[in-house]
Amino acid sequence: MDLSRNENIVLRELSRDPEKFISEDSLNPPEIDRRGVASAVSYLIKKGLVDLQLKEEERYDLGEEGKTYLSSGLPEQNAIRLIGAAGTTIEQLKNSLGSQEFGIALAQIARSGVKPIGGFISIDYELLKKLQDEYEKRRLALMEIEQSGRCSDLAALENLLRRKNVVVKKTRSIREIRIKPEALAMLQNQGDRIEVLTQEMLSSGSWKGKEFRPYELNPPVQISGFNFLHPLSFMIERIRDIFISMGFTEMHGNYVETALWNMDALFIPQNHPARQLQDTFYLEEKPALDDRDRLFQGIFRKVHENGIRGYSGWGSSWEPSESERLLLRTHTTVNTIRYFAEHKSGQHAIFSVDRVFRHENMDWKHLPELHQIEGAVMHPEVSLGTLKGIIREFYSKLGIENIEFIPSYYPYTEPSMDIVAEINSREVELGGSGIFRPEVLRPLGIRQKVMAWGMGLERFAMLYYNLDDIREIYNNDLEWLKTYGIKLSALKKISKN
Numbered sequence: 312m313d314l315s316r317n318e319n320i321v322l323r324e325l326s327r328d329p330e331k332f333i334s335e336d337s338l339n340p341p342e343i344d345r346r347g348v349a350s351a352v353s354y355l356i357k358k359g360l361v362d363l364q365l366k367e368e369e370r371y372d373l374g375e376e377g378k379t380y381l382s383s384g385l386p387e388q389n390a391i392r393l394i395g396a397a398g399t400t401i402e403q404l405k406n407s408l409g410s411q412e413f414g415i416a417l418a419q420i421a422r423s424g425v426k427p428i429g430g431f432i433s434i435d436y437e438l439l440k441k442l443q444d445e446y447e448k449r450r451l452a453l454m455e456i457e458q459s460g461r462c463s464d465l466a467a468l469e470n471l472l473r474r475k476n477v478v479v480k481k482t483r484s485i486r487e488i489r490i491k492p493e494a495l496a497m498l499q500n501q502g503d504r505i506e507v508l509t510q511e512m513l514s515s516g517s518w519k520g521k522e523f524r525p526y527e528l529n530p531p532v533q534i535s536g537f538n539f540l541h542p543l544s545f546m547i548e549r550i551r552d553i554f555i556s557m558g559f560t561e562m563h564g565n566y567v568e569t570a571l572w573n574m575d576a577l578f579i580p581q582n583h584p585a586r587q588l589q590d591t592f593y594l595e596e597k598p599a600l601d602d603r604d605r606l607f608q609g610i611f612r613k614v615h616e617n618g619i620r621g622y623s624g625w626g627s628s629w630e631p632s633e634s635e636r637l638l639l640r641t642h643t644t645v646n647t648i649r650y651f652a653e654h655k656s657g658q659h660a661i662f663s664v665d666r667v668f669r670h671e672n673m674d675w676k677h678l679p680e681l682h683q684i685e686g687a688v689m690h691p692e693v694s695l696g697t698l699k700g701i702i703r704e705f706y707s708k709l710g711i712e713n714i715e716f717i718p719s720y721y722p723y724t725e726p727s728m729d730i731v732a733e734i735n736s737r738e739v740e741l742g743g744s745g746i747f748r749p750e751v752l753r754p755l756g757i758r759q760k761v762m763a764w765g766m767g768l769e770r771f772a773m774l775y776y777n778l779d780d781i782r783e784i785y786n787n788d789l790e791w792l793k794t795y796g797i798k799l800s801a802l803k804k805i806s807k808n
């Protein structure tokens with residue numbers, strides 16, 4: 312029988328006291344961590360190399376009340392702090408503690424014979440000292456329980472266990488193992504076989520003439536049946552194929568962007584709600600802007616404050632420092648605009664399927680990190696009609712025919728349209744689109760017309776696979792992924808038709 316390195320180490324530990332059952336917890340070989348020990352012990356039991364006996368052990372855990380007491384003090388402790396050496400009225404004590412805590416505190420203090428008299432409560436100085444001590448011990452006991460699951464102060468423990476939801480007792484079984492004689496013999500026969508070859512052994516040559524632990528190089532492999540991509544990767548590949556088949560080129564960008572490009576270049580006013588913290592993850596560092604960005608700061612400032620010929624701008628003042636903030640890009644339209652700032656003329660069709668970040672709470676339809684599909688075209692034929700046509704073609708290749716356009720608003724496009732579709736008999740907003748405004752294009756020196764659209768990939772995947780919760784897409788439960796795989800093969804069929 313062959314032993315792994317960890318099994319060997321655990322057996323050696325056990326062999327120091329071959330007569331005794333040793334608890335798993337007290338096996339602490341320096342070479343392996345707890346998990347390594349636990350798994351080695353399991354294997355040794357399975358291989359029949361050790362005897363096993365289970366021991367029940369009592370452990371403690373904080374209940375709901377116990378957790379509150381630990382963070383804000385035990386009621387009786389808070390009470391005697393308020394009563395102090397001078398005493399206080401019941402009224403006052405009740406007001407400061409709240410009626411529930413007051414009730415508990417009074418009951419606890421009453422155990423030491425202290426009771427209110429005529430609406431007033433006071434504690435004799437000696438007793439007060441004693442109670443402070445005793446109650447502090449209870450708090451320390453709570454702390455110990457939280458940290459170790461054990462309690463060494465039996466008096467405090469008894470008090471805490473008697474109370475409701477303060478401390479709960481659990482029993483846990485611990486494995487105790489003892490090395491079997493045949494395993495002991497195995498160890499002895501092994502001699503100084505090499506388990507792990509170290510650099511030291513190699514350079515000193517001490518490995519020479521020694522026996523090595525044999526390795527099984529052709530172990531039987533279990534076929535998992537996971538011969539497909541993750542659902543989201545599959546969709547991304549599919550969307551890439553579609554864009555490429557339509558003649559689009561993939562563009563790339565960075566996760567970290569300046570507000571200058573993510574917002575200002577796109578004519579998003581500086582007081583726009585999307586700029587505020589609830590929508591954008593800002594970084595603490597400041598970028599070192601290069602000369603070109605400094606130049607654009609001047610240009611965008613004029614555009615935002617006074618507009619361009621024929622267009623009036625936002626009128627409010629534009630802060631250079633706001634544009635210098637670093638952020639995690641909130642949309643891939645920043646890639647689009649950066650691309651066109653470099654390609655001011657000619658004809659271009661570009662796309663990306665990439666990550667964006669939004670400072671949002673996670674719920675069934677929101678993720679703070681998601682993928683956006685973005686497409687953009689620079690062409691003399693750009694119009695609302697060609698934009699609709701190209702979007703329809705894109706979605707029809709994904710198997711979605713009935714899309715509609717409804718008027719919408721984005722600071723950087725005019726006109727703007729939202730794309731709406733009916734999927735699984737639910738009306739869903741798929742994304743935004745529009746024709747870039749002159750306030751965006753002209754400052755970059757672009758005379759051509761540009762149209763673009765963008766949509767969230769996860770939202771789309773959720774609807775496509777009829778998921779009720781967007782978080783399911785990132786579920787890493789293998790069984791679940793298998794069923795997802797089946798749905799995907801259905802999609803493959805759909806998209807081929």
Ligand code: PHE
Binds near residue numbers: 765
């Ligand atoms: N950037 C927009 C969003 O994040 C989508 C969009 C892209 C709108 C291109 C118009 C043009 O929702």
